Amino acid sequence: MAAGGERPTGRMSAEVTDSNPYSRLMALKRMGIVEDYELLLFDYDRVELANMNRLFFQPHQAGLSKVEAAKNTLRNINPDVEFEVHNYNITTMDNFQHFMDRIRGGGLVEGKAVDLVLSCVDNFEARMAINAACNELPQVWMESGVSENAVSGHIQLVVPGETACFACAPPLVVAANIDERTLKREGVCAASLPTTMAIVSGLLVQNVLKYLLGFGSVSYYLGYNAMQDYFPTMRLKPNPQCDDRSCRLQQEQYKKREAERPNTETVDDEEEKEDEVKHEDNDWGIELVSEISEEELKAASGSVPDLPQGITVAYTVPDQQTPPDNAEVVGDTGQSLEELMAAMKSL
Template structure:
């Protein structure tokens, strides 16, 4: 096939894909969530802008998920190039080796959904001049070009970059979600950071800093840290799920979710800010929050629960009825389940196992042949 034919074929595929996601398709992007009553206005996603710092194993997958959901605009920051070592991940292709990660990501994401605006910055945000540009794009990177981005996602793999994002978001008073995967690739986490209301990244420094160890000494030659695609996919999924909840106002945005693959353990908790934090902007945001304690946490469960009364029938009248998922009242007290689990069905009887006289089966003494003969005469 000639280059021209391949180009025409590619454009045809893009056009076909674009046609598949129009509003007339009931499964277009997030329309299904609206049809099921989870989201009130799924089209809000088209007006949202998300900045992603770090287009590696987590960031690239998060960008792809948001693109497939129809996000309005993505601003991508990274300064690395695609290497063959990155091919064990879920996003990059072998023919992209040598390209900058942001350029490779822009090409792939634009092919997946050409309606998404992709802005790329191949730069290191920890450098002073680049940091100023980073702040400027967070302040004016919206689709309109004069408003802040709606959310910042940190998907970097080093402490310096996390601290740069932390400093910038504290200064701008901007909510962001930090994510990470351990060097051994079997655990990870996401953490929603609200300046002044929750701990910033500098409030609770990781062990490597508390122990005064140079993080560069932890890098082992020939070892690609955090390179298991399953763990990175799980962390990226949690990250984007909370991003959608934050942007589209449903569910409860988690303040912290950890993941341990070895034990399949997902700890959750909220970390409060440290009054001795070394970031002066963090201390400023803490004082502002104490003076005017208006929470910016996104919790829509209470509102939804209060508004829900009685069974909900699907709007398209498919006969689907939503009922309570709590265990039935006749569940026996001696039923033992692990913490966090519940039985799906209750026992239908509480007798000791011996048949009551009314439950006894009468034995008429007839053989199977006699019974069949009687049935034929009926």
């Protein structure tokens, strides 16, 4: 739902045809994999010429609020998505309460919570406001960001009580008591490398699809370092001494839920034992032996090159072993293959 109750004027045909540019989306909707979408957009800045490097805004949108410009761009991409935009500062008291109310009841079905909150803000205060709201509700959300020098970024899944929230591990700008507002310069857009932002936003969207559609492994934390093409991953545990009271409360509730959950990993020893396979006839003398040990595998494999962490080889070429000096070696008789085959047939 857009601001003021405004609805998109055009809707794309649901027919799955080659002429329909959204045919894949419609096919997924028919299969029940993808349902309708609604995006709630919150921001209070206006589009400036310095934002044109984002490749998302367009020059004719200069002066519009960022949420209105984003709605217009996204509606042109897919008119089937419903939008609800709010152009205000979520860090103020009144706006923060309304922000929480829309997370709690602004889902596709009015009155139900949203499925996921995405944080793409560029300042600490806004991140802390999102963090406080999601901890109190509680609401799963994904945080993302690009560094000030624009050559690194990260995405992070935050599950209140289960993983570290944004306040559990504050960034250096807060740990060093730096006022981040002094870091911004007039007319300059921080993190002004659109390639880095495109990569980080792509990683964020990919993680969202895995989380909502339930495939693959959802990343709890995935970083990106453009200088070394390095993608560190980790899972951050919550801090028991977190400054956010709601975070500590969610941690206690998560521990209680885990303690009450039945232990499904315990299996009777009888079920684990496999029945011994017996064959009355075994004319060929086939035997079932244990799997090759790791030591035997290393002995039968070739040398493995030095590789960075997380990369392994699929197979290696065995080293050519020279026979020992006392080994019996068959001499060369000078006979051709056909002659040897004829001699074997005559035996």
